[in-house]
Amino acid sequence: SQTIHQWPATLVQPVGSPLSLECTVEGTSNPNLYWYRQAAGRGLQLLFYSVGIGQISSEVPQNLSASRPQDRQFILSSKKLLLSDSGFYLCAWSPDRGIGNQPQHFGDGTRLSIL
Amino acid sequence: QKEVEQDPGPLSVPEGAIVSLNCTYSNSAFQYFMWYRQYSRKGPELLMYTYSSGNKEDGRFTAQVDKSSKYISLFIRDSQPSDSATYLCAMSEPSSNTGKLIFGQGTTLQVKP
Numbered sequence: 001s002q003t004i005h006q007w008p009a010t011l012v013q014p015v016g017s018p019l020s021l022e023c024t025v026e027g028t029s030n031p032n033l034y035w036y037r038q039a040a041g042r043g044l045q046l047l048f049y050s051v052g053i054g055q056i057s058s059e060v061p062q063n064l065s066a067s068r069p070q071d072r073q074f075i076l077s078s079k080k081l082l083l084s085d086s087g088f089y090l091c092a093w094s095p096d097r098g099i100g101n102q103p104q105h106f107g108d109g110t111r112l113s114i115l
Numbered sequence: 116q117k118e119v120e121q122d123p124g125p126l127s128v129p130e131g132a133i134v135s136l137n138c139t140y141s142n143s144a145f146q147y148f149m150w151y152r153q154y155s156r157k158g159p160e161l162l163m164y165t166y167s168s169g170n171k172e173d174g175r176f177t178a179q180v181d182k183s184s185k186y187i188s189l190f191i192r193d194s195q196p197s198d199s200a201t202y203l204c205a206m207s208e209p210s211s212n213t214g215k216l217i218f219g220q221g222t223t224l225q226v227k228p
Contacts, residue, residue: 006158032214043203043218043220043221044159044203044218046215046216049214049215059215090158090159092158094214102214103147103149103161103164103205103216104205104214104216105161106151106158106159106160107158108157108158109156109157109158111156
């Protein structure tokens, strides 16, 4: 069966510090991968998605970037964190077939607090 | 107007009640519909996935889709305190080349013992 791992679960960072959040998927090949941010009462905002190694698409311009160095690894980064980057970050995957009609499966997220 | 509208609640019901959660949408191209359950400080968990009008049942959960009215529902029978969570609807277009899901805001449900 497929599993998705995200770490760390909780992170407290000072303003201006760098960020690296990692997500890995097991039990599947060539998954589609997604990064979301969930703010309280505002639903899920899609940040980035990837359909293959090195292929990253950004949904919103912001202080963050994403990379996919391996098939089942997705990394969310920032060079300098802003207060507005606080939130709950979720990684998700979907199978590589019939893209557009597959449900996504989520990790347990990273709660990021910026001080 | 948002593409997907969902009443954020909170919705509070006694144990054993039938719960009805709803979403409306504006994009008639949406063909795939999902319901997720999210416990506090956890990621969303897929509950139901359907792509046709009508009902789909899984245990105490029934998903209903009415494409003519652009309205979807999730019914929970014999609700339990363990059903207390936020419920998110999501939908997508078959022509999407990104697999992008459009989410509702989520409805917070509390089932009181």
